[in-house]
Amino acid sequence: MPKVTYIEQSGRRYEVEMPGGTTAMQGAVDNMVPGIAGDCGGCCNCATCHTYVDPEWMARTGPANDAERQMLDGVPDVRPGSRLSCQINVTEELDGLTLHIPASQY
Amino acid sequence: MAAVDSVLIVGAGHAAGEMAIALRMNGYAGAITLVGEEAHAPYQRPPLSKAFLAGEMPRERLHVKSLATYQNANIEFIPGVRVTSIDRIARTVTLADSRTLGYGKLVLATGGRPRQLSLPDPRINRAPNLHYLRTIDHAEGMRDQFRAGNKLVIIGGGYIGLEVAAVARKKAIDVTLIEALPRVLQRVTAPEVSAFYTQVHEAAGVRIRVNTALTGFEFDAAGSVTAVLAGDGVVIPADVVIVGIGLIPNTELAAEAGLLIDDGIAVDEYGQTSDPDILAIGDCTSHESVYAGRRLRLESVPSALEQARSAAALLVGVRKPYHAVPWFWSDQYDLKLQMVGLNRGYDTAVLRGAPANRNFLAFYLKDGVLLAVDSVSRPQEFMVAKKLVAERLRVDPARLADESRPLKELLPPAPPAS
Numbered sequence: 001m002p003k004v005t006y007i008e009q010s011g012r013r014y015e016v017e018m019p020g021g022t023t024a025m026q027g028a029v030d031n032m033v034p035g036i037a038g039d040c041g042g043c044c045n046c047a048t049c050h051t052y053v054d055p056e057w058m059a060r061t062g063p064a065n066d067a068e069r070q071m072l073d074g075v076p077d078v079r080p081g082s083r084l085s086c087q088i089n090v091t092e093e094l095d096g097l098t099l100h101i102p103a104s105q106y
Numbered sequence: 107m108a109a110v111d112s113v114l115i116v117g118a119g120h121a122a123g124e125m126a127i128a129l130r131m132n133g134y135a136g137a138i139t140l141v142g143e144e145a146h147a148p149y150q151r152p153p154l155s156k157a158f159l160a161g162e163m164p165r166e167r168l169h170v171k172s173l174a175t176y177q178n179a180n181i182e183f184i185p186g187v188r189v190t191s192i193d194r195i196a197r198t199v200t201l202a203d204s205r206t207l208g209y210g211k212l213v214l215a216t217g218g219r220p221r222q223l224s225l226p227d228p229r230i231n232r233a234p235n236l237h238y239l240r241t242i243d244h245a246e247g248m249r250d251q252f253r254a255g256n257k258l259v260i261i262g263g264g265y266i267g268l269e270v271a272a273v274a275r276k277k278a279i280d281v282t283l284i285e286a287l288p289r290v291l292q293r294v295t296a297p298e299v300s301a302f303y304t305q306v307h308e309a310a311g312v313r314i315r316v317n318t319a320l321t322g323f324e325f326d327a328a329g330s331v332t333a334v335l336a337g338d339g340v341v342i343p344a345d346v347v348i349v350g351i352g353l354i355p356n357t358e359l360a361a362e363a364g365l366l367i368d369d370g371i372a373v374d375e376y377g378q379t380s381d382p383d384i385l386a387i388g389d390c391t392s393h394e395s396v397y398a399g400r401r402l403r404l405e406s407v408p409s410a411l412e413q414a415r416s417a418a419a420l421l422v423g424v425r426k427p428y429h430a431v432p433w434f435w436s437d438q439y440d441l442k443l444q445m446v447g448l449n450r451g452y453d454t455a456v457l458r459g460a461p462a463n464r465n466f467l468a469f470y471l472k473d474g475v476l477l478a479v480d481s482v483s484r485p486q487e488f489m490v491a492k493k494l495v496a497e498r499l500r501v502d503p504a505r506l507a508d509e510s511r512p513l514k515e516l517l518p519p520a521p522p523a524s
Contacts, residue, residue, distance in 0.1 A: 040408075073486045074490055
């Protein structure tokens with residue numbers, strides 16, 4: 001099972017294993033990782049699952065899709081690695097992915 | 107506040123699941139029990155009228171959180187049983203299987219049920235091809251009849267009816283939708299938005315009949331509906347009927363226990379009912395809204411979640427009032443409808459962008475103040491609109507309509523970085 005590391009702004013880390021194909025949002029929610037809400041359930045309507053992809057992983061996760069990019073425009077503190085984690089499918093190729101959790105989703 | 111040794115949550119929908127997990131994430135160490143009437147752990151209801159109905163989403167993907175999440179958080183989940191009464195003196199509830207459970211704090215998250223047709227014909231409730239849509243079981247119960255070539259009649263032109271129509275057309279089902287009012291989405295949007303969605307659905311092949319009251323059904327010998335009777339003697343042949351005419355909040359349990367009911371179970375901004383040991387959250391409640399300046403009962407996933415978070419915070423002694431502006435979404439075809447605020451009482455509606463381009467916004471103002479916004483496939487501007495509505499922006503409608511000037515410029519300046 002691929003593993004994702006979520007890192008809070010404080011530096012606290014959450015290492016989570018999830019079945020391949022799970023979204024990074026669902027993996028966080030299923031493991032009570034704080035700071036990633038996913039209120040709309042992953043249909044790209046709420047932008048409460050914002051994360052920063054670690055620079056080392058940005059090439060492999062790829063850029064945000066169209067709908068996602070538009071939603072991201074309205075979240076607090078957008079940065080180059082910003083992605084909505086509901087739009088990141090955690091496949092085996094993303095085993096080891098590191099995501100940083102923003103200070104706030106709202 | 108003294109520590110509470112146990113929290114019993116009645117219901118297992120969005121609000122209930124969030125409440126249970128939020129309690130644990132807030133460090134609550136007492137017993138947490140969820141009692142659900144359905145057989146399922148908390149699941150996403152919005153896809154029931156969209157991807158799940160279309161067969162594009164497996165059942166496991168509906169879970170808000172995996173089953174293991176509740177186990178790992180030491181939350182006891184009792185599925186498939188209804189709570190039938192509350193004894194507020196003994197602080198116990200009785201279940202339909204006669205079990206009695208005690209509570210330190212009780213949380214009512216009983217949700218709502220589909221409004222039923224009011225026609226007196228007893229055959230309606232027995233017809234195997236007449237459906238309401240609120241639960242997984244409802245959606246799975248209509249799947250077999252939801253196939254290409256079948257004639258579907260939808261009763262009600264609200265979100266559920268229109269979302270079902272969109273999915274049905276994608277599956278090449280013949281669709282007729284009847285609405286008693288003069289236009290679809292009449293209770294929630296401006297005439298321009300209703301006209302746009304009418305045109306979109308008609309272009310996709312949906313026959314929409316507005317100003318059309320349901321008068322009855324025809325049945326075959328087996329008790330299935332064969333036709334819908336509407337308006338002035340219109341007979342609409344039907345293989346399957348889906349009724350989406352609103353939600354009734356499940357307040358009976360609370361009412362019988364003597365709790366204050368005001369449309370929904372009356373709560374404050376922390377989810378507190380008229381009994382200090384009982385909270386209520388989600389679609390079953392009505393709350394005093396700072397945003398609206400009146401009591402609101404909402405049917406909304408984001409509101410259910412936020413109310414749950416406020417209530418969970420309260421039980422660990424943290425005051426985090428629920429003051430969020432309500433918002434909603436409805437995906438139909440390739441269109442993303444996102445709405446923020448409630449437009450009741452608006453005196454001015456103005457569009458930004460042209461509906462003909464399939465992306466635009468509708469702004470609703472009252473006395474020059476922005477009340478609500480509908481966004482069709484403009485998520486970027488919707489995110490700005492959410493903030494503008496929360497700010498209760500006072501603005502010239504012409505400025506909102508002027509596409510040469512970014513909406514973002516209307517936002518108040520960000521506070522200086524600390």
